[in-house]
Amino acid sequence: MKRFLFILPFLILVSFSKINTVKNSKTIRITPKSELQINGTSNVKDFTCAYEIQNLNKPIQIHYEKEHDIIKFEKSVLILENNGFDCGGKGINKDFHGLLQSDIYPRISLTLKQINLKSHKKNMADALIDIEIAGLTRSYHMETTYQNLENWLISGKLKLNIKDFKLEAPKKMFGLVVVSDEIEISFKLVVEES
Template identity: 75%
Template sequence: MKRLLFILPFLILVSFSKKNTVTHSKTVRITSDSKLQINGTSNVKDFTCQYNIQNLHEPIRIHFEKEQDVIKFEKSVLTLENKGFDCGGKGINSDFHGLLQSDVYPQITLELKEIKLRPHEKNIADALVEIEIAGLTNAYQMTTEFYFEENWLISGKLKLNIKNFDLEAPKKMFGLIVVSDEIEIDFNLVIEAH
């Protein structure tokens, strides 16, 4: 099963060759110290849907090549099972899965396309990511931060509008409670190289 987290390339930054274009492959693992969640708001209360990182226990193979400060990726996909998200209660979990049409589209996929390093900004890079939700795919640019301690630490936030995926936010109590169309993907990942 193909899986790749869209921000994983940072973990191999120190191993690039000096050649202009070289194809690389690496195997990585997302540790249990990682966090991935989707945040949303309504006119009444904010909510958070936490992803169970234990679902990402298998090693992930990534393929990439680097040209100066640009890293391009091929077949670098992370698959998130919708059932892995917990929003804190049976009712809101049901609403979340209804919104994502989990019965028809049980997964969210994130495909990393490109990373642009910022040579004058330490530990910052821009990523181009394609996200597929409910059968529709959109491309997004996002900023990430990365650090190396014992493992790679990678973090970032991406705001997106669910209407871009032809999804409609649920309304409750005859429309008195309205969920915002804007959601945020928030991640703090700890990544080991194998």
């Protein structure tokens, strides 16, 4: 019985140690060599809205813990100001901001939730991200590639439907020009640790 009483505090300590696991934190910066764009189509012409990467010059704090091939993140958010997108002209920029309801919802947020490294595919991972557009948040899985050379190079593409966010594609010229509901977010991020 005395031996059990000696071991009991140790067992309690070990059983609760998983609850308060230590999180890792890093500060990263997205370099000007990066690219991020939204691509769309219409029945007349394709369009690209490129993000001005210099708007992402502030350091970003990420919090994570790794267990085997799974990395879980907390409070790891990338904020994109809608006015940082350039679609190539005043008219299409106005349509883009109208679509995103930029006057009410001026930013898009991308929250990294989890990465599953693919051990059977070199430099490939499945990322789970939450995307908030126009006040609505949806979760998506996205296949990404990564390399660690001098800095991290992370790239990927994600197709999504704007109707998932209750957005309505603009129609022009009395409905003769119709923009597709499906858009593609593509990125090549060069990330350095601060």
